[in-house]
Amino acid sequence: MDGSGPASDWDILLAGRVPAGPLGALFGPVLVPPAAAHGCRVIGRLAQTLDGRIATDGGSSQWIGGDGDLLHTHRLRALSDAVVVGAGTVRHDDPRLTTRLCPGPNPLRVVIDTDRRLGADYQLFRDGLPTLLFCAADVPGPARLGAAEVLGLARAPQGGLAPAAILAALAARGRTRIFVEGGGLTVSRFLAAGCLDRLHVTVAPVLLGSGIPAFTLPPVARIADGLRFAWTVHPLDPDVLFDIALDQARPGAAA
Numbered sequence: 001m002d003g004s005g006p007a008s009d010w011d012i013l014l015a016g017r018v019p020a021g022p023l024g025a026l027f028g029p030v031l032v033p034p035a036a037a038h039g040c041r042v043i044g045r046l047a048q049t050l051d052g053r054i055a056t057d058g059g060s061s062q063w064i065g066g067d068g069d070l071l072h073t074h075r076l077r078a079l080s081d082a083v084v085v086g087a088g089t090v091r092h093d094d095p096r097l098t099t100r101l102c103p104g105p106n107p108l109r110v111v112i113d114t115d116r117r118l119g120a121d122y123q124l125f126r127d128g129l130p131t132l133l134f135c136a137a138d139v140p141g142p143a144r145l146g147a148a149e150v151l152g153l154a155r156a157p158q159g160g161l162a163p164a165a166i167l168a169a170l171a172a173r174g175r176t177r178i179f180v181e182g183g184g185l186t187v188s189r190f191l192a193a194g195c196l197d198r199l200h201v202t203v204a205p206v207l208l209g210s211g212i213p214a215f216t217l218p219p220v221a222r223i224a225d226g227l228r229f230a231w232t233v234h235p236l237d238p239d240v241l242f243d244i245a246l247d248q249a250r251p252g253a254a255a
Contacts, residue, residue, distance in 0.1 A: 078104025
């Protein structure tokens with residue numbers, strides 16, 4: 001926008017307001033102020049095949065979703081203060097996590113690497129854009145990995161880093177609108193911890209028959225113990241997007 005014409009719906013969203021119409025219906029919930037104790041509004045996202053896979057057995061995942069899903073992902077980045085991925089996503093995809101497909105600011109890139117096993121040769125650690133790596137505080141190493149800042153957190157009792165502790169650390173830095181982009185294990189851990197407000201799941205018209213599952217969650221004994229939720233459906237040609245209102249619900253919490 002150069003100020004000479006009417007603002008588009010996307011310009012309105014970037015300004016923090018919700019327009020009428022499809023974009024407002026889809027992205028309006030992302031802009032809701034945080035309500036959780038950790039201080040963040042958290043959106044998770046996965047792209048999966050019709051049979052629930054996010055990658056092949058060998059880890060290939062680019063690209064399950066089509067062009068519409070890629071644009072949607074970049075828009076979520078642009079509306080967020082920080083985008084979070086796990087070490088596996090960095091290792092397999094070497095992502096940039098920028099907003100190059102849409103107007104809008106690049107978010108802080110956040111990598112969770114509990115045992116600090118990633119090297120500094122990935123794009124995230126070399127391009128100079130703001131990047132933060134979370135690892136366990138008991139893992140030795142310098143205060144930076146390439147161009148990225150390293151921040152240590154206490155290990156959670158069940159292992160790894162507690163999602164709520166990660167979110168509280170981001171909120172303390174003024175990063176309160178958080179997009180958990182992947183991979184499946186990272187999104188699943190935030191979901192299992194009751195730390196997701198919304199979940200966006202893109203389903204592509206693809207069948208793999210095997211591969212890495214989208215969700216890895218604690219088992220339940222009965223169908224009635226599964227997490228049920230409300231959703232709305234949006235077309236992302238050629239895919240379908242499910243916008244799920246989780247409101248920090250946790251699988252098995254009612255069992």
